[in-house]
Amino acid sequence: MELSRWVPGVQAVRTYQPAWLPRDLVAGIVLTTLLVPQGMAYAELAGLPPITGLYTSMVCLLAYAVFGPSRVLVLGPDSSLGPMIATVLVGAIGVGATPEESVGLAATLALMVGVMLLVAGFAKLGFLADLLSHPTQVGYLNGIALTILIGQLPKLLGFSADGDGLLAETADLVRGIADGRVVMEAVAVGGFGLAVIVVLSRLLPKVPGVLIAVVLSTLAVSVFDLAVQVVGPLPQGLPAPALPSASLEDLGLLAVGAFGITVVSLTDTISTASAFAARTGQEVRGNQEMIGIGAANVAASFLQGFPVSTSGSRTAVAQQAGARSQLTGVVGAVAIGVLLLVAPDLLKNLPQPTLAAVVIAAALSLADLPAMASLWRRRRVEFWLAVAAFLGVAVLGVLPGMGVAVILSVLNVFRRVWWPYQAVLGRADGLNGFHDTSVHPSAALLPGLVLFRFDAPLIFANVRVFRERLRAFARDVPDLRWIIIAAEPITDVDTTAADVLDELDRELNAAGISLVFAEMKHPVHEKIDRYRLTRVIDPAHFFPTIDDAVAAYRRETGATWHQPS
Template sequence: MQPPISIDQAALNPPGWAKWVPGLQMLRDYQVNWLGNDIVAGIVLSTMLVPVGIAYAVASGVPAINGLYATIIPLIVYALFGPSRILVLGPDSSLAPIILGVVLPLSLGDPGRAIMISSAMAIVAGGVCIVAGLARLGFITELLSKPIRYGYMNGIALAVLISQLPKLFGFSIESTGPLRDLWAIGEAIVAGKANWPGTALGGGTLLVILVLKAHKRMGAILVAVIAATFIAGWFDLSEKFGVKVLGPVPQGLPGFSIPWLQPSDILPILMGGFAVAIVAFADTSVLSRTYAIKTGTRVDPNQEMVGLGAANLAAGFFQGFPISSSSSRTPVAESAGAKTQLTGLVGALVVALVIVVAPMLFKDLPNSALAAVVIAAAIGLFEFGDLVRIFRIQNWEFWLSIVCTAGVAVFGAITGIGIAIVLAVIEFLWDGWRPHWAVLGKPKDVDGYHDMTRYPDAQRIAGLLLFRWDAPLFFANAELFNQRIQDAIAASPTPVRRVVVAAAPITSIDVTSADSLADLDEMLKADQVDLWFAELKDPVKDKLKRFGLFGLLGEDRFAPTVESAVGRYLRDYNIQAGA
């Protein structure tokens, strides 16, 4: 773990517009003794950027060179607008199936169209992230629970892995969804369509990456890709055995380009770009927070959205495609000693130098080796260990995660995002829709009033029902609230004269539930039962005042504490304490 970087407090809270351009702040505070670390780390990082950029471009359905463009431009832009000092951005395996799902049916195999469509998706994703960041919506990824995030990422990992199997085996299929694709792959293998020399080369590449990946400084991907390229070229596997290789890569740097679209492209690109924005920011925010803790710094999630959005926007206008943070390249930069985003700039410059000076280095790179690079990344996306823990402690959340994984695997990445969001909303609403409630009593030798189911011998006061509702009151649970109070009254061992709602857990109330409370009050009055509240929070009282319910019930029915409500009841009915 790196020691925290020393930065003055003004750098953490820069004034005015400067807070949206953290790179300028970092430049102002840059220390000369960091320079050697950043240059070395950038060179080490570049050894991974080239093969990974090419691999993810091919996996996303766009030409290889555009993967390098989508590597160079975002690193430069994020160095200016990104708040994290160590995060590495670029093409990512989790985005590949989303991009491919839009590019493949719209481009129909035309590389030029594929570039325009993917670039437009990056522009949409960038715009969404920037607007969300400026609107301070950085908290939205917190709405996806850990089991749902695991489920979605496991589904993405499975989709990525399956999408690369045809390339690994050396044939192509018409994609109709991950699970259906798996069946088609099996049929193609049985029919003898596999290119086994290429498959063996890809399998060997995958094995080398997995064996060496723990040694971050060794550049496992670079070693494996160089070896595969050398073998394919030395033995002329393309000509002799039909092993598919990348071929010549265009020379030169990207130029500014506006992607021109057909009207029929707009809706799927908007949907795909929005989906990319959600996934990219979810990944980036988690990784950014992780490394902020490791380096002893603070990262603003809203600025993280702006930085990610600016990087995507720039990628879209310079012939790139949607990008995200990288959970595989960032650790490489960190382990190589990176101190600031200058590491990313050095890495980008090295990649740019390679495609200008030596583009023919990639011509013998086997497609099966590129598939192996993506498959290795997909394997790293799977999360099983923590799901086992979740199954042990709350198995319904485990099954929620599995359903989310199945949604992505069956319907694809974009539909899977929708399923994940719907499940997140349902999960959020469920505890409030059918919350825990309790009748309270006074246990012996325990302060306060507590759940009778936990303290069966707790004392109850004759004629008084202490009722606790552990959720906000809103339209979905208003009728249930009324019913539970009536059930508790019916189950009381003595006739109830007053109901006191221990309302500390009630953090909000809406119009529907307020009207329902008025109905409950009328119903209880008919049975000569008073309805009181204790410990109701002032913001909720303010809402009741606006709704007219506070005046209807009367201010004296709102006690500051449960104890004071009990004391008032004892005085009103001249009951001795302990009776």
């Protein structure tokens, strides 16, 4: 039982149903038609030889089948990770590095990502996925999509561009078009491939549009001898195990890049796993997912691979093809191995513009303009957060943009705690309980009483806002005698807030005003006792409900409800 907990593949073998076998075999073959061209294309997007994409796809599928908990998720090279990997490699060894240097660094990066994911999984740190809020994730992915699009367009048009960063790449693209470097055969082949992929994905999503585009483009180059760059023959055989290699001075940059890739991988994995688990009735085991993907990255690092993540598009293809278990991924991995052993020349005439079309189609699927429009309609603050994350990627680059997105997500949480919603409550006609007077301006009030709600924990960041609001009540409300705090939303009181409450209660008492709490949670009340605040705040001024507190005030003062003037 303990072994199957940490190695879900054991339990998957024990519970496998023979009736699933035909569906898994068919789904595995269908999946292979997507794994091969996408794996090669995303390897080039990451600045690596195309063959490494096949090695990576094969190894990570096998490792996840052993350690991954989901029956349906498909791992592999990912379009959102490609630009991040390329940025790290260029930053470490420059543009003119040899393939061997790039592969060694990419393998080290995969090892770091794998170790970080394993540590996160064993330490139950799934909350790291929350470092990217939805609005910042939307903006970040839109920025990634634009970066990929601009970076791949020159290849689609038949020429190369050497710019570093979105602005420089855009300038090179415009300059290349203006100088007449566009190759019309490349435009025709790449444009055709892109049209096939996009149209079929929209109209006939079950038809493997990527496979059709690859087959037809390869045949066109072979038959008509078109003047376009091709992939060339692939090395025959399986990858040889090798230790990841990197110099000591590169480890710092690799670690920063690995952390960013880990956060994106976590976010993709949790969201994709949740979406497909809801469809299939499974439960998401977030910590084991991190262990499964971490193991896949570690395995890839020792076989000339690079960092991987889950893929929503490939998972959807596998599910639509009838996949029932991770045997689908195993079949895909074996099929890639057979291709490398038996027919490595099969894809030698695959046009580079078609690989660019595959990547551009993936970039278009990353972009989510409707989500931006929805944020604009629903909450302008979060729309501008998404715009800031987008500009961070577009202007600063992929890794700095990732940092901007994470910082903005954290600051947005801090902003909500720093300036929480506050409300004065009253009794509205026809409604039970007490309600916000800004929503119900005719709600009845009691003379000499303010019923106040503060919708956040009381901590160092916001306690001064809380204090100044209560001081304003003491200054502006005539004949004020009690301030009742509706404390149910206050989930914590830290030591800084406790010191301020001590000072504030003494100040209010000197003015003849009592500070009263209602509906305070028991763990928070325990902290109040531990801080010994009840030496200052009267223990009798803590009530289980707002009704009890209001009733006590009315007994003491004889006040009656009245409508505001």
